[in-house]
Amino acid sequence: MDKEDKIRIIREQKWINYSDAVDIIKELNDLKSYPKSSRMPNILLVGDSNNGKTALIEKFISLNPATFSEENSEMECSVVAVQAPPEPDERRFYNSILEKLLAPYKISEKLDARQMRVKNLLKKLDVKILIIDEIHHVLAGAPTKQRKFLNVLKFLSNELKISLICAGTKDAFNAIQTDPQLSNRFSPRVLKRWGFNNEYKRLLLSFESKLPLKEPSHFIEDGFAQKILALSEGLIGEISKVIELSAIYAIENNFEKVTPDMLDKIRYVPPSDRKKVIYKL
Structure with missing residues (x-):
């Protein structure tokens, strides 16, 4: 699999199961009957x-x-x-x-x-x-x-x-x-926004399992997990984007895993800082 294929897989929208979503979908399904x-x-x-x-x-x-x-x-x-x-x-x-x-x-x-x-x-x-x-x-x-x-x-x-x-x-x-x-x-x-707990770590494991990288990135290690959480501000869509950008960075630079220092190298601005970037222009 070449780099372009790996990057395409990373960018494809994926469904990640987590307990709140499973419970809500079950509740919605119950409404049908x-x-x-x-x-x-x-x-x-x-x-x-x-x-x-x-x-x-x-x-x-x-x-x-x-x-x-x-x-x-x-x-x-x-x-x-x-x-x-x-x-x-x-x-x-x-x-x-x-x-x-x-x-x-x-x-x-x-x-x-x-x-x-x-x-x-x-x-x-x-x-x-x-x-x-x-x-x-x-x-x-x-x-x-x-x-x-x-x-x-x-x-x-x-x-x-x-x-x-x-x-x-x-x-x-x-x-x-x-x-x-x-x-x-x-x-x-x-x-609710995600907090630093076991459910959040399970979410990170699910994201990592879908990456086309040969080596484990160990997102759930405390320092790494906390850094992703801080950048994303606890929003699952932002968590996904941080992981996507860092995985693409790894592939483009010939790495087979994501490392914590890569989070400082990706072009990502946390949600609360985006207005500040515009106001500085």
């Missing part, structure tokens, strides 16, 4: 930017692909995921769902008709869970628009008796809290 009721359970997935929310959602979606039912010769799609529009906008939200389901739509179509078509399509596909990522975008609009958008979520959940999974930064909690009825239906699940 929840009996239909007038008050379906919903989950609000909250965490800092680049701390694994979107990766977790993508993993859950990959475990629940659309299928073809031979019984009724129709497609079934138990999970549908979309991203909240940059500001609370009903039309754009419905468009996102239609695009995700490869359903055509006309720009001139009236909002009521589009809403009805989305509802009927989700019902036909037997959707059990609707995921809305980046839900904190709701706060980008005026209070009136926020209320209208959240009413759309309530409408779909009530009409179809499906569970909602909303994900976002800490502002996502504030976004949902603007509607008391909706906030009471959501159970928050927080993805």
Whole structure:
């Protein structure tokens, strides 16, 4: 395997199992079989930017692909995921769902008709869970628009008796809290930053096991592990990036392992220092 192949493998997105993610994915899977009721359970997935929310959602979606039912010769799609529009906008939200389901739509179509078509399509596909990522975008609009958008979520959940999974930064909690009825239906699940403990060391072992290097790097040695944690500020996406850059540095310089001193040589700026770099220009 040449250097280019090794670097490509390192850069490929990989799923790393860890206990919180396994527990949350199990909980999400359980929602699929929840009996239909007038008050379906919903989950609000909250965490800092680049701390694994979107990766977790993508993993859950990959475990629940659309299928073809031979019984009724129709497609079934138990999970549908979309991203909240940059500001609370009903039309754009419905468009996102239609695009995700490869359903055509006309720009001139009236909002009521589009809403009805989305509802009927989700019902036909037997959707059990609707995921809305980046839900904190709701706060980008005026209070009136926020209320209208959240009413759309309530409408779909009530009409179809499906569970909602909303994900976002800490502002996502504030976004949902603007509607008391909706906030009471959501159970928050927080993805915390990583700390220096055995779970973190297991995470490092998982990352190291996927590197195409011949020699062990020993990420879990205390000094090495603490240095990675400090640089990444405990964010799993940043931990991944630090390891990626250091492994690529090793390969480009003909090493078969990553060493602690390489962390000082990679082009990496910790999240909290990135604004400072711009302000110094």
